[in-house]
Amino acid sequence: MAESEPLSRRFFNALMGLGFVGTLCGFAGTALAYLWPMPDAVVTSEFLSTTRGKVTGAELGENEGVVGRSPMGKVLVVRKDGALRGVQATCTHLGCTVAWNGESGEIECPCHGARYALDGQVLKGPARDPLAQVEVREETEGLRILGPVS
Amino acid sequence: MKKIGGLLWAWFDERLNLAPLVAGLEANLRKPVPAHVNWLFTLGSAIAALIGLQIFTGILLLIYYRPGADTAYQSIVRIMDEVPLGGFMRSLHVWGADLIVIFLILHMVRVFVYAGYKKPRELTWIIGVLLFAVILIFGFTGYLLPWDQLAYWGTVVATEAPASIPVIGPITREFMLGGSEVGDPTLGRFFALHVVVLPLVLLKLMALHLFLIRYQGISSLRRTDEPDPTPNEIRAEGGEPFFPHHVLRDLTTTYLVLGLLVSLAILYPAHLGDPADPLTTPLGIKPEWYFLPAYQLLKYVPEVVGVQIPPLFIGVLVLLPLLLDRSPERHPKRRLRAIGVGAVVLGLIVLLGLLGHISETRQTIFGITYHFDIQGMPHGEVP
Amino acid sequence: MWILLALLFAAPLFAEPPDLEEVACTWCHYEEAEDFAESVHYLQGHLLCTDCHGGLPFAEDPDLAKAPEAGFIGKPGRADVAEVCAQCHSGPAGFFAQGPHHEWQNEANPTCITCHSNHRVLDASLALMDETCSQCHDEWSAARDRGQKIRVELKVGAEHLQRVAMVVDSLAGFERSLQKAQPFIEDATAVLQSADAATHALDVQMIEGMVAEVRGERGIAGAEGVVGAYYEKLRMRPRIVFAVWVFVLVNVALFWWKRRDLP
Numbered sequence: 001m002a003e004s005e006p007l008s009r010r011f012f013n014a015l016m017g018l019g020f021v022g023t024l025c026g027f028a029g030t031a032l033a034y035l036w037p038m039p040d041a042v043v044t045s046e047f048l049s050t051t052r053g054k055v056t057g058a059e060l061g062e063n064e065g066v067v068g069r070s071p072m073g074k075v076l077v078v079r080k081d082g083a084l085r086g087v088q089a090t091c092t093h094l095g096c097t098v099a100w101n102g103e104s105g106e107i108e109c110p111c112h113g114a115r116y117a118l119d120g121q122v123l124k125g126p127a128r129d130p131l132a133q134v135e136v137r138e139e140t141e142g143l144r145i146l147g148p149v150s
Numbered sequence: 151m152k153k154i155g156g157l158l159w160a161w162f163d164e165r166l167n168l169a170p171l172v173a174g175l176e177a178n179l180r181k182p183v184p185a186h187v188n189w190l191f192t193l194g195s196a197i198a199a200l201i202g203l204q205i206f207t208g209i210l211l212l213i214y215y216r217p218g219a220d221t222a223y224q225s226i227v228r229i230m231d232e233v234p235l236g237g238f239m240r241s242l243h244v245w246g247a248d249l250i251v252i253f254l255i256l257h258m259v260r261v262f263v264y265a266g267y268k269k270p271r272e273l274t275w276i277i278g279v280l281l282f283a284v285i286l287i288f289g290f291t292g293y294l295l296p297w298d299q300l301a302y303w304g305t306v307v308a309t310e311a312p313a314s315i316p317v318i319g320p321i322t323r324e325f326m327l328g329g330s331e332v333g334d335p336t337l338g339r340f341f342a343l344h345v346v347v348l349p350l351v352l353l354k355l356m357a358l359h360l361f362l363i364r365y366q367g368i369s370s371l372r373r374t375d376e377p378d379p380t381p382n383e384i385r386a387e388g389g390e391p392f393f394p395h396h397v398l399r400d401l402t403t404t405y406l407v408l409g410l411l412v413s414l415a416i417l418y419p420a421h422l423g424d425p426a427d428p429l430t431t432p433l434g435i436k437p438e439w440y441f442l443p444a445y446q447l448l449k450y451v452p453e454v455v456g457v458q459i460p461p462l463f464i465g466v467l468v469l470l471p472l473l474l475d476r477s478p479e480r481h482p483k484r485r486l487r488a489i490g491v492g493a494v495v496l497g498l499i500v501l502l503g504l505l506g507h508i509s510e511t512r513q514t515i516f517g518i519t520y521h522f523d524i525q526g527m528p529h530g531e532v533p
Numbered sequence: 534m535w536i537l538l539a540l541l542f543a544a545p546l547f548a549e550p551p552d553l554e555e556v557a558c559t560w561c562h563y564e565e566a567e568d569f570a571e572s573v574h575y576l577q578g579h580l581l582c583t584d585c586h587g588g589l590p591f592a593e594d595p596d597l598a599k600a601p602e603a604g605f606i607g608k609p610g611r612a613d614v615a616e617v618c619a620q621c622h623s624g625p626a627g628f629f630a631q632g633p634h635h636e637w638q639n640e641a642n643p644t645c646i647t648c649h650s651n652h653r654v655l656d657a658s659l660a661l662m663d664e665t666c667s668q669c670h671d672e673w674s675a676a677r678d679r680g681q682k683i684r685v686e687l688k689v690g691a692e693h694l695q696r697v698a699m700v701v702d703s704l705a706g707f708e709r710s711l712q713k714a715q716p717f718i719e720d721a722t723a724v725l726q727s728a729d730a731a732t733h734a735l736d737v738q739m740i741e742g743m744v745a746e747v748r749g750e751r752g753i754a755g756a757e758g759v760v761g762a763y764y765e766k767l768r769m770r771p772r773i774v775f776a777v778w779v780f781v782l783v784n785v786a787l788f789w790w791k792r793r794d795l796p
Contacts, residue, residue, distance in 0.1 A: 012790055019784040023405075026780075027206065033234045034210050231709060395795060398788045405788075409781035413774045421707060 044069050047142035048077060054142035060084075065100025065107075070145035075134050076100060076107065077143055080118055084143065086134030087120045093127040107131070182381055182389035183396050184370045186264075191368065191396075192403035193257040198356070199404040200250045200411070205349070207243040215295070217341040219334040222297040223425045230422060241415035247289050249411055251440045254285060262492050265480035269374045272471040274362045279467045281355050284348055286440065291344040293438055294337060302426035303435040305340075306332050307445070314453035331428070374478040434510055442506030443499045449509075449525050550579045556590045557598050558582040568652035585617050611637050614644040624730035632734040633676075641669070657729075659684045683732060683740045690728075690744040694721050697756050704763065714759035721752030 048055045048068035055068050055077075065078040067089045074089040078100045087107065091098050096111035106123060107116040115124035120131035133149035162168055183191075214233055216225040229236035258278070261267060267275035294305045309332065313323040328335025370379050379387070390396060437445050448456040466474065479485050505526030512521050512531070520528040553559050553575070559566035559582070566582075574580045583590045587604030589597055599605045609617050615637065619626035626645070629635060634642045648665035649657060662684045670676040698718050705711040728743040747753060 009794065012787065012794075016784075016787040016791060019780075019787055022780065023784070030235055030238070031206070031210060034236065034239055035213070036234060038232060227709075395792060398792045402785050402788045405781050405784050409778055412777050416770050416774050416777075422709070 042069065044071050046071060046144055047139075048075060048136070048145055049142070056142055057084075057138040060143075063102040063105075065102070067097060067099065068143075070134075072132075072134060072145060072147065075136075075145055076131075077134075077136050078107075078118060084136045084138055085118050086136035086145065087116070087118070087131040088134060089131075091127055092122075092129040092131065093125075098131070178364055179393035179397075180391045181367060182384040183368050183392050184379070184384055185388035185390075186371055187368055187389070187396065189399060189403065190256075190260045192400045193253055193260060194363075195400040196403050196407040197250060197253050197257060198360075199408060200246055200253065201352070201356070203408065203411070204243060204246045204250070207239045207246065208345070210239050211243060212345060217295070217337055219297060219337055219426075222295060222337060223422075226296050226298075226422055237419055238415060241418075241420040242411060244420040245411055245414045245418075247292060248439075249407070249414075250285060251289065253407070254282060258282065259492075259496065263482050263489060264369070264371070265482075265485060265488075266369050267471040268369070268475070268478075268480060269471070271362070271366055271369055274359060274366065275471055276468050277355050277359045277362070279464060281352070281359060282467075283464055284352050284355065288344060288348050288352070289438060289440065291340040291348070294332075294340045295344065296422060297337065297426045298423040299426055299430075299432050300423045300435070302332060302428065303431055304437050305336070307435055308437045308441060311448060311453060311457040314457050316454060319457075333428075369480060371481040373480060376478075436506065439503065439507070443502035446502045446506035446509065446526065550575055551581065553581075556581055556583075557593055557595075558586075558588075558590065565652050568650075572650075572652060572654040573656055574654050585620075611640075611644055614646055618645045622730075624727070625733045628731050628734040632736065634735070643669070659688055662732075679735060679737055682737045683735065686737075686740050686744050687725075687728060687732065690747050691725060694718070694725060694747060694753055697753050697760070698722075700760060701756055704760065708763060710763055710766075711759060714756040717752055717755035717759070721747045721756070724752060 045054070048066070048070055050066070050068045055066050060066055060077065060079045062079055062082070065076055067074055067076050069075075072088065074097055075086055076089040076098060077084055077086045079085075089097050091109040091111065091114055093109065093112060093114050096109050098107050098109045098114075098116065101108045105118075107118065108114075109116075109127065112126050113124065114122065114127035116127070116131050117123055120133050122128065122130055135146040135149050137144045137146055159168070211229065214225055214229045214236070216222060226240070229240055231237075233239075261275070261278070267278075290305075290308065294301045309323055309326055312326065313319045315322060324330060326336075326339075327333070328339050367378075370384070372379065436442065444456075444460045447459060450456075451459075475488055477485065477488070482489060508522045509524055509526040510522065512519060514520075519531045521531050522528050553566055553570055556566075562582075569575050569582065574584075581590045582588075583604075586608075587606045588599050589603045592598040597603070599607070606613070606617075615626050615629065622645075629645070636642055637644060643665075647668070648661060662680050666677055666680045670680075701711055701714045701718060705714070724743055724747045728740060728747070731739055731743060749755075
C-alpha cells in the first residue's frame with residue numbers, strides 16, 4: 001500500500017498540473033488563432049496602381065517617375081526618352097522606397113543616400129545589390145506590369 | 151527542470167534575499183480561514199478571474215476595434231465576420247460583463263450577511279464599494295463602444311438624467327458627452343475611460359482590496375468588541391488552511407463560472423444591431439439591465455430627486471460600516487434586523503429592476519394579453 | 534409572379550391612371566375601351582390607346598387624332614403586332630421570333646395578342662400557358678407536352694427559389710453570416726426573370742438550362758451552401774460546449790480529489 005499510494009498521488013497531481021496547463025493552452029491557443037495575421041487588405045492588379053487607383057500613361061511625362069503597387073511589389077516606372085523603364089522600388093539596402101530624381105537622372109533612396117541608375121545598377125552605396133528591372137507596357141487602361149526583364 | 155529552478159532561485163535570492171519574503175508569504179497563505187467559511191466565500195475569486203478574462207478579451211478586441219463615430223461599427227463587424235474567433239471573443243466580453251455584475255451583487259450580499267464590513271475591515275468594504283462603482287462605469291462606458299442603435303440610444307437615455315441636477319446639471323452632462331449630444335467626442339472619452347483610466351483605477355483598487363483581505367484575514371463571527379481569534383483557535387474550531395484547502399474551493403468555483411461564461415458565449419453569441427442613427431430613435435430603448443432600477447425609479451419621482459438617489463445609494467453603502475451599522479454583532483443570527491433591512495432594500499431594487507424590464511412591453515399571461523405602461527402597471531388589452 | 538414584377542417595374546405605383554373618358558378614342562371605340570380599362574397596361578402602366586396605336590389622345594377632331602403625322606397606325610396587321618409590342622417588350626418579342634410560332638404570315642400561328650389579348654391584357658403568368666396553348670393544340674399533342682414541360686420546369690424552379698429566399702430572409706435578421714447568401718439569391722432571381730422572356734421561344738432545352746443555372750452553384754445551391762454552413766455551425770456549438778464542460782468537470786473532480794486527499 002505504501003508503494004501504490006505515492007504513485008497514484010503523483011499521478012493525480014500530475015493530472016491536475018496537466019489540467020492547469022490545458023487551461024493555459026486553451027487561452028493561448030484561442031488568442032493565437034485570433035491574432036493570426038489575416039490576408040492583406042491591399043488588392044494588387046496587373047496595372048500599376050496607387051491609393052488613388054490605376055496610374056495612366058498620360059499622367060507620366062518625360063523624365064518623370066511614379067511609384068505604385070503591382071503583383072511584383074512596389075515598382076518605380078520612369079518615362080525616359082519616350083520609353084517606359086521599370087525597376088523594383090524597394091531599396092536593396094534596408095527596404096526603403098526609392099524615388100526618381102529627374103534633375104540628376106538617378107534613382108535615389110531617401111533613407112541612407114543610395115543611388116541607382118535607371119537599369120537598376122548601383123551607382124553609390126550603401127546598397128550593394130542592383131534593383132531588379134521590371135517590364136512595363138503602356139496600355140489604354142494603364143501601365144501593365146509584365147514581370148521581371150528576362 | 152528542478153536544476154534550472156534551483157539556479158533561478160539562487161540568482162534572485164542572492165540579490166533580493168528571497169527567503170524571508172517567501173517564508174512570510176507562505177505563512178500568510180497557510181493561515182487558516184474561519185470554520186464558517188463556505189462556498190459562498192469563493193465568489194470574490196470568481197469575480198477576480200472574470201475580471202482577468204475581461205482584460206484578456208478586452209486587449210484582443212482592442213487590437214481590431216477603431217474608436218470613432220464613423221469607424222467603430224465597421225471595426226466590430228470586421229471582428230465578428232473576418233477575425234478568427236472574433237465573434238467568440240466579443241461574446242465572452244459581453245457576457246463576462248453581465249456575469250461580473252451578477253456575481254458582484256451576490257458577493258456584496260454575502261459580505262453584508264456575514265458582516266465582513268465591520269471593524270476592523272471598513273476600509274476593505276469601502277474599497278469594495280468603489281470597485282462596484284468602477285465596474286458599473288466600466289459597463290456604462292463599454293456599452294457605447296459598438297456604436298449601434300442600442301448603444302447610442304441607451305447612452306442618450308442614461309445621460310439624460312444628470313442634466314436635471316440643479317445648477318451644475320447641464321454642464322455636467324455636457325462634460326460627460328463632450329458636447330450637447332452623444333457623438334464622436336462622447337465615444338472618444340468613453341473609450342479612454344474604458345480602456346485606460348478605469349483599468350488603472352480598477353487594478354490599483356483590486357490590489358489594495360486583495361492585500362487587505364490577506365493581511366487582515368477573513369472576519370470571524372465573534373463580536374467586534376471581542377478579540378479576533380488566533381490562528382490556533384481558528385484551527386481548533388475547524389478552520390482549514392487558506393492554501394491549499396480554500397484555494398482549491400476557489401479554483402473549483404472559478405472553473406465552473408468560466409465554464410458557464412464560455413457556454414453562454416458559444417450558445418448565445420453577442421449580436422450587433424443596426425448602425426447608430428442619431429435621427430431615428432428605435433422603440434423600447436432601455437439602459438442595460440443593471441441600470442434598470444435607477445431608470446425605473448426616475449419614472450416615479452421628480453427627476454431632480456431621482457437623479458440623486460443612485461449616488462446617495464453608493465454613499466449609503468460607503469457609510470454603512472462607519473455610521474449606519476455600528477453594532478458589534480457579526481453573526482447573522484444575532485443581526486436579523488440588519489439583514490431584514492438589507493433584504494427589503496435589495497428586494498425593492500430588484501422589484502424596480504423587474505418593473506423597468508416589463509414596462510412598455512406586452513405580455514400574455516395565462517391567455518390574457520396585458521400591456522405594461524411606462525410605470526410598469528398592467529392594463530388588460532381589448533382583443 | 535416574376536412576369537408580374539417585370540411588367541410593373543416601370544409603373545408609378547402610387548399615382549392614379551388618367552381618366553379614360555377624356556380620351557377621344559373611347560367615345561366611339563367604347564367596347565375596346567371597356568376591355569382596356571381592366572388591363573394592367575392601363576391600371577398599372579398608365580398607358581393610353583395612343584401608346585400602341587399612335588395619334589393624339591385628347592384631340593376631339595378625328596382627323597387630328599388619327600393623323601399619320603401624329604404616329605397613328607390604326608389596327609396593326611399580323612406583321613406589325615409584334616413590332617408594336619416589342620416597343621416595350623423587346624425581350625419576349627425577340628425570343629418569340631426564335632420560337633416555333635415566328636412565321637407571322639401563317640395564319641395558323643399566334644401573334645402576341647392571340648395569347649395575351651390585345652386590349653384586356655392581364656398579368657402574364659404560367660397559368661396563361663394552360664389556357665392558351667389549348668386553343669390550337671390537342672391535349673396529348675407534342676406541342677402541349679412541350680409547353681407543359683416548360684411550365685413545370687419554371688414553376689418548380691420559382692418555388693424552390695422562393696423557399697430558399699424565405700429561409701435566408703428569416704435567418705439573416707439575426708445571423709450576420711447569412712448576408713453572404715444574398716448575392717446568390719439575387720443572381721438566381723435575375724436568371725429566373727430573364728427566363729420569363731425566354732419562355733416565348735418555347736425551347737424546352739433553353740428553359741431547362743436556365744433553370745439549371747438558377748439552381749446551380751451561383752444561385753440556389755450557393756445560397757443553400759451558406760445556409761448549410763450556418764446550420765453546421767449551429768450543430769457544432771452544443772458539442773463544443775459539451776467538450777468544455779467535460780474539461781471543466783474533470784478539473785473540478787481533480788480539485789475535489791485533492792481536497793479530500795489533504796491532511
